[in-house]
Amino acid sequence: MTGNTQSAVAAIEVKGLYAAYQRNTVLENIELAFPKGKWTAIVGPNGAGKSTLFHVLTGSMKPLQGSVKAFDEPIVIHRRAGHIAYMAQREAIEWDFPVSVWETVMGGRYGHMRQDALWRRLLPARWHHARHSEAVRDALVAVDMLAYADRPIGELSGGQKKRVLLARALAQQANILLLDEPLAGVDPPSEKLILSVLRREREAGNTVIMVTHDMPGARRHVDHVVLINRFVRGTGTPEEMLSEAKLAELAVSSTEQTVNDRQTMPGAAYGPAQG
Numbered sequence: 001m002t003g004n005t006q007s008a009v010a011a012i013e014v015k016g017l018y019a020a021y022q023r024n025t026v027l028e029n030i031e032l033a034f035p036k037g038k039w040t041a042i043v044g045p046n047g048a049g050k051s052t053l054f055h056v057l058t059g060s061m062k063p064l065q066g067s068v069k070a071f072d073e074p075i076v077i078h079r080r081a082g083h084i085a086y087m088a089q090r091e092a093i094e095w096d097f098p099v100s101v102w103e104t105v106m107g108g109r110y111g112h113m114r115q116d117a118l119w120r121r122l123l124p125a126r127w128h129h130a131r132h133s134e135a136v137r138d139a140l141v142a143v144d145m146l147a148y149a150d151r152p153i154g155e156l157s158g159g160q161k162k163r164v165l166l167a168r169a170l171a172q173q174a175n176i177l178l179l180d181e182p183l184a185g186v187d188p189p190s191e192k193l194i195l196s197v198l199r200r201e202r203e204a205g206n207t208v209i210m211v212t213h214d215m216p217g218a219r220r221h222v223d224h225v226v227l228i229n230r231f232v233r234g235t236g237t238p239e240e241m242l243s244e245a246k247l248a249e250l251a252v253s254s255t256e257q258t259v260n261d262r263q264t265m266p267g268a269a270y271g272p273a274q275g
């Protein structure tokens with residue numbers, strides 16, 4: 001873990017960001033710098049705007065106001081170059097769709113395929129450039145799911161679905177991984193495997209940014225923490241941000257939000273530090 005997490009170059013920098021659904025503003029004046037090559041946890045109660053922040057970062061939602069940069073350039077440049085991979089929550093995928101694990105993970109290559117010669121893109125999948133199949137294979141090996149490559153995605157368990165979503169993000173071979181609750185609802189072996197994959201990504205110099213409700217896991221693994229609930233409520237090391245006092249403040253901010261008809265997170269998820 002790093003002492004001063006702010007000293008690193010920002011992989012993503014957000015300035016003066018506001019985001020809203022119709023007239024309902026859910027993110028206000030967000031100022032954030034996600035350190036390059038570090039592992040950041042975004043923590044906040046249900047409805048805090050964490051997924052909305054990811055929607056803005058991935059370009060699926062236009063902010064009302066504000067700027068977002070990646071590596072000190074407009075983020076759109078890096079999005080188009082495939083440098084930013086996104087793993088959505090499991091619920092965001094249509095699991096009944098009749099596609100295999102392999103085809104789903106190949107979805108992570110579509111951005112890169114745009115750079116291939118047109119004739120390749122027009123031909124059936126077996127004519128695609130070998131580097132796409134290699135990236136898919138490597139990603140499936142990383143999450144220990146190669147044996148399931150031909151399996152329809154509808155036949156997977158919850159933990160296996162998470163692994164496939166992670167593999168799709170890994171197949172993109174991006175510099176920045178945005179992961180929305182990658183550990184939610186997974187069995188302990190899958191959790192261990194996902195954490196080791198994320199550690200490896202960081203060791204390779206990539207930036208990992210994950211939304212999590214798992215405080216003990218965040219304390220143990222990440223370098224940097226962002227507390228969010230409509231506004232940024234704090235940024236710093238896990239020791240500073242995930243202290244009982246800080247989490248109590250965040251819980252109070254979530255109670256304030258409840259008064260404003262917002263859903264809160266179960267208090268247990270903000271339990272005291274362990275160890």
Ligand SMILES: Nc1ncnc2c1ncn2[C@@H]1O[C@H](COP(=O)(O)OP(=O)(O)OP(=O)(O)O)[C@@H](O)[C@H]1O
Binds near residue numbers: 026046051052053
């Ligand atoms: N498509 C939408 N239309 C209208 N309001 C939305 C939409 N998506 C989210 N919201 C609202 O925006 C607010 C922030 O939602 P968001 O999903 O970003 O929160 P979150 O922090 O990711 O929550 P959780 O931990 O429950 O996933 C919530 O009040 C939510 O009800």
